Amino acid sequence: MRISQPNKLVGKIMDVKTGQDMTEVIVDVGDRPVYATITAGAAQAMDLHPGDEVFAMFNSTDVSLIKSNKKERDYGV
Numbered sequence: 001m002r003i004s005q006p007n008k009l010v011g012k013i014m015d016v017k018t019g020q021d022m023t024e025v026i027v028d029v030g031d032r033p034v035y036a037t038i039t040a041g042a043a044q045a046m047d048l049h050p051g052d053e054v055f056a057m058f059n060s061t062d063v064s065l066i067k068s069n070k071k072e073r074d075y076g077v
Contacts, residue, residue, distance in 0.1 A: 009034060009056045016048050023048075025065060027056050036063040 011029035023043035027034045034056045046067045048054070055066040 007057055007059060009058075011054065011056060013048055013050050013052045013054060015050060016043065018043060025054075027054060027065070029056060034058075034063060036065050038065060 009027075009029040011027040011034065013025060014028045014033060015024075015026040017024040017026075018040055021040055022037055023040045025036045025038060025043065025048060027036065036056060046065065048065070048067065052067060057064045057066060
């Protein structure tokens with residue numbers, strides 16, 4: 001999978017705020033934090049924790065997170 005560079009930011013998770021249905025993930029990408037709201041199930045499946053490195057991918061209406069599992073270090077993104 002290829003993603004255009006302007007739509008991808010690499011950062012580390014600062015905080016994970018889990019609610020009943022949705023989870024807010026705050027990612028430090030440098031100048032300003034990026035806030036992403038994802039389902040609680042997706043956050044649990046990705047096993048997100050502060051300090052984890054993720055990609056924040058975005059377009060004009062949303063932000064998606066990508067986390068590599070330990071077996072694959074070549075993100076291919």
